[in-house]
Amino acid sequence: MRRSRCTREVGYRDSDAWPGQFKVGTWAFVLHRISGLALVLFVFIHLAAMASALRGQDAFDRTMAFLHRPVFRPLEVALLAALLFHGLNGLRIILLDLGVGFRYQKHMFWAAFALAAAGTLTGAWYLLAPLIGGMGR
Ligand code: HEM
Numbered sequence: 130m131r132r133s134r135c136t137r138e139v140g141y142r143d144s145d146a147w148p149g150q151f152k153v154g155t156w157a158f159v160l161h162r163i164s165g166l167a168l169v170l171f172v173f174i175h176l177a178a179m180a181s182a183l184r185g186q187d188a189f190d191r192t193m194a195f196l197h198r199p200v201f202r203p204l205e206v207a208l209l210a211a212l213l214f215h216g217l218n219g220l221r222i223i224l225l226d227l228g229v230g231f232r233y234q235k236h237m238f239w240a241a242f243a244l245a246a247a248g249t250l251t252g253a254w255y256l257l258a259p260l261i262g263g264m265g266r
Pocket residue numbers: 158161162163164165166168169172215216217218219220222223
């Protein structure tokens with residue numbers, strides 16, 4: 130069967146919805162939503178952990194011992210990354226909502242991203258170094 134050239138050439142990968150075609154503002158939106166949802170998830174886990182105190186001191190101590198396992202350290206680093214990026218990009222969004230710095234929205238995104246990355250790497254050093262027998266705490 131003969132295909133028309135138009136339907137052959139325009140596909141999902143050519144559209145703006147394909148991640149490879151995303152512009153800076155779209156990545157900012159996607160990362161802001163993912164980090165926001167990750168923070169909401171953390172709040173629920175945190176509340177569940179704190180609520181274990183309602184079942185007595187032993188239950189709370191067991192929960193704390195479980196959460197202090199090394200496997201949770203990388204997740205703490207991920208939480209720090211989400212919190213820093215979401216907070217800093219949130220300030221960028223608030224400025225844009227107020228009509229401030231619209232021409233510099235890409236620069237502001239990269240500034241938020243770089244600051245979040247620097248803070249995450251610094252935090253990762255302190256959180257992960259004890260696990261690999263290095264310096265830190
Ligand atoms: C550090 C302080 C924070 C700032 C400055 C901030 C800022 C913002 C802003 C400005 C928005 C609106 C985004 C938009 O209009 O597209 C937003 C969305 C959101 N925030 Fe935050 N936020 C902060 C902390 C948090 C925390 C602690 C949580 C979770 C417990 C959270 C969860 C969310 C969620 C789920 C959204 C909706 C995301 C979306 O619809 O794409 N935020 N935040």
